[in-house]
Amino acid sequence: MSQKIRLAERPYVSIQGEGVHTGRSMLFVRLSGCRTSCWWCDTRYAQELWQTFDPETLWKLIEGFNCKDVWLTGGEPLDQADALLPLIEATHCNVNWYLCTSGTTFSDTVLKLVDNVWWVTIDYKLRSALAKQATDLRFVNSVAAKKGSQMEIKFVVGRVEDFTEIQELLNGRPDFREHAVIQPMYDPVTMKPLQTKVFAEHFIREFRNSGVRFMLQQHKHIWPGVKRGV
Numbered sequence: 675m676s677q678k679i680r681l682a683e684r685p686y687v688s689i690q691g692e693g694v695h696t697g698r699s700m701l702f703v704r705l706s707g708c709r710t711s712c713w714w715c716d717t718r719y720a721q722e723l724w725q726t727f728d729p730e731t732l733w734k735l736i737e738g739f740n741c742k743d744v745w746l747t748g749g750e751p752l753d754q755a756d757a758l759l760p761l762i763e764a765t766h767c768n769v770n771w772y773l774c775t776s777g778t779t780f781s782d783t784v785l786k787l788v789d790n791v792w793w794v795t796i797d798y799k800l801r802s803a804l805a806k807q808a809t810d811l812r813f814v815n816s817v818a819a820k821k822g823s824q825m826e827i828k829f830v831v832g833r834v835e836d837f838t839e840i841q842e843l844l845n846g847r848p849d850f851r852e853h854a855v856i857q858p859m860y861d862p863v864t865m866k867p868l869q870t871k872v873f874a875e876h877f878i879r880e881f882r883n884s885g886v887r888f889m890l891q892q893h894k895h896i897w898p899g900v901k902r903g904v
């Protein structure tokens with residue numbers, strides 16, 4: 675293990691606030707840096723560097739929390755796939771690694787990382803995110819093939835038209851519906867969800883009996899206005 679890993683903040687234990695693992699207590703490890711630049715990004719501070727670690731030192735820090743479930747997030751963890759892979763390969767029997775990624779990177783290293791984590795959450799980039807990089811469908815298809823039920827695809831909606839884009843994708847891959855989570859966009863300044871009732875009612879009309887879930891970000895309701903460390 676040699677390459678350094680860049681973190682955006684000190685790892686912390688909190689309650690998972692998004693997706694199908696909502697409510698579980700986990701250790702959060704937030705990587706520094708992301709090239710995707712979604713306009714609504716609620717972790718812009720992850721562009722800042724808190725500290726760099728060699729993988730052995732980071733592992734000792736993680737071990738000290740005595741948490742079985744470790745959520746790798748960012749920033750974009752896959753921007754540091756080369757540095758992360760040796761750590762994940764060496765420790766995946768000791769903890770459950772969860773990878774949360776925009777899925778905008780596709781390479782052999784990324785696929786090996788996917789093989790070694792317990793769970794993958796893909797934060798799929800809809801057009802309304804105005805992301806500089808799109809989610810790579812080769813990545814999405816590979817994760818689905820490799821992880822089976824141990825994955826989810828999260829869609830952040832900011833306008834009603836986003837539902838059409840989601841439907842188009844899910845019509846092409848109906849098997850993704852059971853793994854799909856739709857989440858209203860949160861205003862990056864006020865940290866409050868946008869048009870929740872409108873989106874929820876639209877969801878009921880469009881996704882009835884589909885297996886797709888509609889969820890809020892629980893941690894933003896437990897700790898309103900708090901941007902870091904929750």
Ligand code: SF4
Pocket residue numbers: 708709710711712714715716717718720748749750776797
């Ligand atoms: S991919 Fe994630 S971390 Fe990167 S800009 Fe978008 S929301 Fe923020």
